[in-house]
Amino acid sequence: MRRIAFCFVVSSLLAAAMAAQGPTFVGVEKCKPCHRPEFETWSQSAHAEATKTAKGAPGFAASCLSCHATTPDGSLEGVQCEACHGPGSQYWPIPVMMHREKSVAAGLVLPAPGMCNRCHDGQDHHKAVEWGAFKHDHREKRQAVELP
Numbered sequence: 001m002r003r004i005a006f007c008f009v010v011s012s013l014l015a016a017a018m019a020a021q022g023p024t025f026v027g028v029e030k031c032k033p034c035h036r037p038e039f040e041t042w043s044q045s046a047h048a049e050a051t052k053t054a055k056g057a058p059g060f061a062a063s064c065l066s067c068h069a070t071t072p073d074g075s076l077e078g079v080q081c082e083a084c085h086g087p088g089s090q091y092w093p094i095p096v097m098m099h100r101e102k103s104v105a106a107g108l109v110l111p112a113p114g115m116c117n118r119c120h121d122g123q124d125h126h127k128a129v130e131w132g133a134f135k136h137d138h139r140e141k142r143q144a145v146e147l148p
Contacts, residue, residue, distance in 0.1 A: 023087035023107050025071055028080040030092050038081070047079035067119035067126070079119075084111045 032039040042048055054060055054068035062074075070076035070083045082088050086109035096102045104110065122128030 024089040025076055025082050026088040026092050027070075027076050027082075028078075030088060031081045034094070034097065035081075042081070047083075050079045051077035084115060085109050 070080040091106040
């Protein structure tokens, strides 16, 4: 009984410490098991290769990673899920993610028109895009289901 109580206290303290430090990026591997169609679409996209493409281009600078990687330091290569949906440490656990309202309350960003313009601003090599013109093929493969 003491061991269970100890484990509960330790896990509660760890959870509190993580919440206190704010949301962090968890990476596409955390998203992939439950969002397989989305992962498959992304993995075949230019976003998945964005970091590699940028690093191979003449004139590459670390500042390029602000658009060509999920994290500004490039530790999460490619423009992964969290580049648009926000750091997932607070919303990726299944008990949260299975409810849209809980996910949004925990930090899930639902992309809106204008978000793409953070990088796709039409300047220099940043191809301008029109909201809605980019089609996520996974939406046709599976509709999202809200669990009770």
